[in-house]
Every structure is written in structure tokens, then in C-alpha cells.
Amino acid sequence: MAKLYTPYTWVDEILVGPERYDIKDDAGAAVHENVQIGLKTEVATAGTEVSAARLNNIEQGIDDLDDILNNAGLTAKTTPVAGDKLLLYDSEASGAPKSLDISTLLNGGGGAATNYLINPQFDFFTRLVTPSSWTTIFTRTSGTYTAARAYGADRWAAQCNEIATDGTAVQVMQSYMAATPAEKLYVIRMNAIGRLATYQPVEGANTYSLMGDKAIFHARLKAGNNARTVRVGLIKWAGTVDTIPARLIAAAATWTTNPTLVASATWLANSTDYALTTTAWTDVSITADLTSVTGLQNIIAVIYDSADTVAANDFIYIRRAGLHVGDTVPTWSSRQIGTESLLCKRYFEKMGGSIAKDIAVLAYYNGSLYYGFTIVYNVEKRGLPTGAVYGTWNVNNCGQPVLDTLGKGSCYIKALVTSTGTFYFLTVDTSTYLTFDAEL
Numbered sequence: 001m002a003k004l005y006t007p008y009t010w011v012d013e014i015l016v017g018p019e020r021y022d023i024k025d026d027a028g029a030a031v032h033e034n035v036q037i038g039l040k041t042e043v044a045t046a047g048t049e050v051s052a053a054r055l056n057n058i059e060q061g062i063d064d065l066d067d068i069l070n071n072a073g074l075t076a077k078t079t080p081v082a083g084d085k086l087l088l089y090d091s092e093a094s095g096a097p098k099s100l101d102i103s104t105l106l107n108g109g110g111g112a113a114t115n116y117l118i119n120p121q122f123d124f125f126t127r128l129v130t131p132s133s134w135t136t137i138f139t140r141t142s143g144t145y146t147a148a149r150a151y152g153a154d155r156w157a158a159q160c161n162e163i164a165t166d167g168t169a170v171q172v173m174q175s176y177m178a179a180t181p182a183e184k185l186y187v188i189r190m191n192a193i194g195r196l197a198t199y200q201p202v203e204g205a206n207t208y209s210l211m212g213d214k215a216i217f218h219a220r221l222k223a224g225n226n227a228r229t230v231r232v233g234l235i236k237w238a239g240t241v242d243t244i245p246a247r248l249i250a251a252a253a254t255w256t257t258n259p260t261l262v263a264s265a266t267w268l269a270n271s272t273d274y275a276l277t278t279t280a281w282t283d284v285s286i287t288a289d290l291t292s293v294t295g296l297q298n299i300i301a302v303i304y305d306s307a308d309t310v311a312a313n314d315f316i317y318i319r320r321a322g323l324h325v326g327d328t329v330p331t332w333s334s335r336q337i338g339t340e341s342l343l344c345k346r347y348f349e350k351m352g353g354s355i356a357k358d359i360a361v362l363a364y365y366n367g368s369l370y371y372g373f374t375i376v377y378n379v380e381k382r383g384l385p386t387g388a389v390y391g392t393w394n395v396n397n398c399g400q401p402v403l404d405t406l407g408k409g410s411c412y413i414k415a416l417v418t419s420t421g422t423f424y425f426l427t428v429d430t431s432t433y434l435t436f437d438a439e440l
Contacts, residue, residue: 007063010055116202116210116323117155117301118343121334122174122186124154126350129430131174134189139169149246151439152198153186154344159248161195161255168192175317189224189315195255196316197304199248201440202323203382204241207299210290214327217301218285223276224315229307231258232271234288237298239264242383242440244298257306265300268293273306276316287327298440299323342379346438349377353390353433361401362424365417372401372414380409381438387411391432397423403434411436 023032048054125131137158138150143166149157152172160170169191176182190196202210217234237244249259258270268288276282284303290296301323303316320332334340352359365371387403395401398415405412413434415425427433 003066005062005066007059010052010059012052114324115335116206116215116299117200117321118347119154119156119340120321121340122153122156122184122319123337123340124344125152125172125174126154126344126348127151128172128174129353134171134173136169136171140166142166145251147246149439151348152188155200155347155439156186156198157200157248158188158196158198160190160197161253161259162251163192163194163253165192168194170196177319183319186318187224187315188318189313190310192312193308193310195259195305195308195310197249197259197302198318199235199300199302199304200321201237201244201248201298201300203440204298207296210299210323210325211293211296212291213325214287214289214291215299215323215325216285216287216327216329217321217323218283218329219303219321220281220319221274221276221284221303222281222317223278224317225278226311226314227278227309228276228314228316229273229305229309230276230284230316231273231304231306232284232286233258233302233304234268234286235261235300235302236266236268236293236296237264237300238266238295239297241297244300244440248300248302249304255305259304268299281319283329285329345377345379346382348439349379349381349385349436351375351434351436352427353430356394356428357426359413359432359434360424360426361413361415362422362426364422365420369417370414371398371417371423372404372412374410375413375434376410377436381436382408382440383438384408385411385436385438388435388437389413390435391428393432394426394428395424397421398425401425406436408438 019036020034021037022030023035025031127137128135135152137152138146140162143164145162150159150170151157152170153174158170158172160168170188171191172186172188175185175187177185186198188196188198215234217232219232221230235248244265245262247262248265249255250262252260258267261267268290269286271284271286274282274284288299290299301321303318322330322332324330335343361371361373363371385406385408387406389401389403393400395415397419398417401413401415403411403413415423417423
């Protein structure tokens with residue numbers, strides 16, 4: 001921005017002798033010459049002398065402020081965008097000026113409402129019955145890996161290089177930092193020698209909000225048993241929005257440094273290698289410039305092994321993952337835990353599975369028909385979900401419950417009444433529950 005102010009130099013007037021005056025009439029003729037004029041009224045409070053030094057100090061202050069505005073990188077925009085600066089005054093640096101990138105504020109300070117990743121602190125492992133224990137999320141069986149996308153922590157999928165050994169499995173668990181309050185960690189491993197990737201596909205409706213800006217993906221990582229070499233990357237999905245194949249990385253036993261992706265998926269950006277240790281956390285990040293990218297339907301954030309040095313059961317810790325507008329990792333903050341829970345449930349929700357009778361239907365009927373009631377989800381789903389009933393429920397005078405008429409906001413659960421009288425169907429324990437899956 002061009003300078004706005006031109007400073008003026010003030011100079012004190014200097015007389016050649018003592019201050020004297022002539023008093024003249026209206027015609028300009030001198031009535032009294034070479035006289036002194038004094039103030040008759042007593043001064044109650046002495047004023048501040050107006051001098052060139054004081055005026056030039058004011059001029060210098062205005063000019064310095066104009067220099068700061070000119071050098072802070074401000075541009076004349078109706079709406080602030082990432083890269084614009086806000087001026088700050090640093091009282092601990094003798095008044096030295098500083099600037100704050102507007103993107104930090106647009107990002108909500110980091111981790112908050114505009115962290116485009118969901119479950120970034122790994123608070124939720126809804127699919128796991130016992131999150132604190134290693135749980136297998138997929139296994140190679142009879143020469144085949146699962147055709148479905150496998151999720152560990154909510155919204156975080158996993159894939160491995162598909163080595164030809166039955167029993168090869170990917171396992172996850174939730175762990176905790178030793179500090180108080182205990183920050184949660186995502187822990188993932190493979191039970192064989194190989195490479196792992198964990199990733200989150202961002203819904204198209206949210207991806208569109210990133211278009212025309214830079215986007216930075218960042219996380220904190222630590223190796224488990226042994227040192228580990230990893231990279232982070234951002235992927236562009238250019239196929240039909242929200243239809244990313246389950247195998248994001250093309251199925252192969254051997255991965256290149258940056259693994260080959262399925263058709264319609266391309267790398268937007270990849271980091272260089274990060275050497276993780278077992279003793280310290282490593283901050284990792286990668287920035288993608290989306291200002292001129294076209295055909296971006298979904299953006300996908302990925303953490304992946306980039307070297308064949310991972311031993312069987314070597315694991316990796318992950319925490320504080322974020323995807324933000326801009327090219328600077330913002331100060332970390334988190335969303336309210338209740339808000340995060342609802343965001344997760346938009347994609348996958350589980351009901352029941354905690355205590356007996358947490359879902360219970362009890363009624364009386366004189367006849368034989370299906371009887372049930374409407375279940376309203378905690379939050380409307382991203383799309384029409386797939387529903388499932390798990391376990392053997394406690395039933396009386398009726399069959400096992402089934403789901404019917406699944407919508408984005410609710411569904412119907414029913415059972416076939418087999419005898420006249422009181423009937424019921426109830427959950428029993430952690431094995432009896434319902435799931436509603438609307439994941440990408």
C-alpha cells in the first residue's frame with residue numbers, strides 16, 4: 001500500500017533582537033514605537049510551549065505509523081483474506097511493531113471450527129468395543145484384503161501395502177499422554193513387516209470451502225518401538241464427489257516413496273521424509289496451493305510410511321491433526337467435546353452396546369404383526385446411512401429386531417410379534433447395539 005502522509009519540517013522563528021512592538025492607528029501611522037506588551041491577567045495554569053521540536057516529534061510519529069502500514073503487507077480488499085496482516089504492538093520489545101496474519105483468525109486460532117479434520121484429537125473410537133486394547137480393523141483372509149474402507153478412530157481410515165500373507169492385519173487403539181489432563185492419542189500398527197497409511201477424506205461440502213486458498217495439513221507424531229520414516233501428504237480426488245474408493249492407494253505389495261494412487265486421485269503435495277524417534281514428538285506438516293487447482297471434489301489428508309523399515313508390530317502415535325486455511329501451522333485449540341461428538345455422528349453413529357436395556361421396547365398386543373417405533377438419530381447423517389443390528393437381543397413373544405425405512409434423520413426399528421400378550425426386545429450387553437454408517 002502506498003504511503004499516505006508527507007511529513008512537514010517545522011522551524012522556530014528567531015528574532016534579531018529583543019521582542020518589541022509598534023502600535024499603529026487605522027491608517028498605519030505609529031502611535032507608540034518600540035514598546036513591550038505584557039499580559040495583565042494572572043495565569044492560573046501554565047500552558048505547553050509550542051515549538052518546532054514538539055511539532056516535528058508529532059510529524060515523525062505520523063510518518064513512522066505510515067511506514068508501518070506501508071510495510072505490513074496490507075492490500076486494499078473489501079474482505080480480508082489469508083496473507084493480509086493485522087498490526088500488533090509488542091510492549092515487551094520496546095514498542096516494536098509486529099503483524100498477525102489474518103488467516104490465524106480466519107482459522108479460529110487453530111483446531112477450532114475451521115479445522116477441516118474431524119476427531120483431530122482422537123477422542124472417539126466408536127467402532128471399537130474396547131478402545132484401550134489393540135483391535136484388528138482388517139485382516140488378509142483367504143488371499144483377500146477387505147474391499148470396504150476400514151476405520152480405526154472415527155473418520156480416520158487405514159490401509160497397508162498388500163503383502164501376500166494371510167493373517168496380515170492392521171490394528172489400532174486409543175492411548176493417553178502421561179500429562180494431566182491426559183491428551184488422547186491414536187496408535188496404529190501392522191502385525192507384519194510392511195507399510196501403513198492412515199488418512200481422512202474431507203467431505204466435498206467442506207472441501208469447497210478451501211478452494212482458492214492454500215491449505216496446510218499438520219500433526220504431531222512419535223515412533224513406538226523403533227525409529228520410523230514417514231511423510232504427510234494431501235490428495236486431490238477428482239472423481240464424483242464423495243465417492244472415493246475404499247482402496248485410496250492402488251492395491252500393491254510394494255509401495256513407492258509416494259505410493260501410487262487409484263484413478264482420479266492425484267497427490268497435491270508431499271512432504272520430505274520425517275525421521276520419527278521413540279523419545280520426542282515430531283511436528284509434521286505439508287502445504288498445498290489450491291488457488292489454481294481445478295476439478296477438486298474431495299481433499300484427503302494422509303500420513304504414511306515412506307520407507308521399508310517398519311518391523312512387525314511397530315506402532316506410531318498420532319495427536320493434534322489439523323487441516324487449515326493458509327500456510328502456517330496455527331496455535332492449537334480444540335472444539336467443544338460435545339460438538340466434536342456430533343460431527344463424528346454425522347458419519348457414523350452407534351446406539352446401545354453399553355448397558356442392558358439401553359434400547360428397550362415393551363408393549364402388549366393381541367395378534368401377530370411387526371411392531372416397533374421410530375429412532376431419531378443424534379444428528380442428521382451426511383447421506384442415507386446403512387443400518388445394522390448386532391448381537392442376539394433379549395426378546396419375548398417376538399423375533400429379533402430389524403431396521404426399516406432408513407432416512408437421514410431417523411429410521412424405524414421393529415420386531416415380528418409372535419404371540420398375544422406382553423412382548424419386548426432389549427439390548428443385553430456390549431454385543432447388542434445398532435449402527436448407522438454414512439461414511440464416505
